[in-house]
Amino acid sequence: MGKRILDASAAACGLLFLFPLLAAIALAVRVTSPGPALFAQERLGRGGRTFRMYKFRSMVADADRRGARVTIGGDPRVTPLGRLLRHTKLDELPQLWNVLKGEMSLVGPRPEVPEFAALFPAQYARILDVRPGITHRATLAFRSEESILADAQVPAPRDFYIDRVMPRKLAMYEQCLQDPLLRDVWTILETVSPWKTTRAVTAGELLLDAPLVSNVPPSAAPRRIKPQVSLVRGGVPSVAGELDRELDDIIEAVHNVR
Numbered sequence: 001m002g003k004r005i006l007d008a009s010a011a012a013c014g015l016l017f018l019f020p021l022l023a024a025i026a027l028a029v030r031v032t033s034p035g036p037a038l039f040a041q042e043r044l045g046r047g048g049r050t051f052r053m054y055k056f057r058s059m060v061a062d063a064d065r066r067g068a069r070v071t072i073g074g075d076p077r078v079t080p081l082g083r084l085l086r087h088t089k090l091d092e093l094p095q096l097w098n099v100l101k102g103e104m105s106l107v108g109p110r111p112e113v114p115e116f117a118a119l120f121p122a123q124y125a126r127i128l129d130v131r132p133g134i135t136h137r138a139t140l141a142f143r144s145e146e147s148i149l150a151d152a153q154v155p156a157p158r159d160f161y162i163d164r165v166m167p168r169k170l171a172m173y174e175q176c177l178q179d180p181l182l183r184d185v186w187t188i189l190e191t192v193s194p195w196k197t198t199r200a201v202t203a204g205e206l207l208l209d210a211p212l213v214s215n216v217p218p219s220a221a222p223r224r225i226k227p228q229v230s231l232v233r234g235g236v237p238s239v240a241g242e243l244d245r246e247l248d249d250i251i252e253a254v255h256n257v258r
Helices: 002-017 019-032 080-088 095-100 121-127 137-141 145-149 157-175 181-192 203-207 242-255
Strands: 038-044 050-056 105-107 133-135
Touching: 002 019, 002 095, 002 105, 002 181, 019 050, 019 080, 050 095, 095 133, 105 181, 121 157, 133 181, 137 157, 137 181, 145 157, 145 203, 157 203
Parallel strands: 105 133
Antiparallel strands: 038 050
16 A cells, blocks of 8 residues: 555656656657657556557657567668657656556556566566566666677577577566565655665676676576466467477487486
């Protein structure tokens, strides 16, 4: 109850006091590139219910038809103003409306698109017990995610995101499901402050399978689960991991030979 009161109060005050800034950003987005000021995308919320999460549009209007859902540093679909908005995280401000509606919280696991969440049904069955959030300790740790995916050592950003980034995010989400309210307040302060106590994860650490932070060892990262179950009705099964499945079948056949 205390968390929801904090969420609703802060979201209402934020929308009220930041209205001039929100209006200015919306106007700038419309003027600098064709298309709407807001971008809405279906995400998974508490209990697996889908909702439309809002952001200021930082990419070209037809970005979903020009490339993958994963965005990397230097992505040509991102507009010049969008780069500034994404760097400062100002593009996330419209999510205060999602918080006020009760679809999101200020602090919680970032809401994922159904396509990626369906790859980890066991983990999301637990994570979706709480409202998704605008920020989180994992968000702070992966604040350089676009740079990580654009690293020259990462040949396939989408696969790298699924195999290396998501499991470590999920480990941190699960570890923080029962964080006290005071910890949430500290996370909010750290998010809006230029000084971070949470160390940023690098591409090199993920490639070497090094610990995210001192209290999240690599062994705690959940193993990627094949997309056998969709989390939402009408969800589209992903084909990621097809080669892994074939390899598992071969290994199982070998073990069954006496």
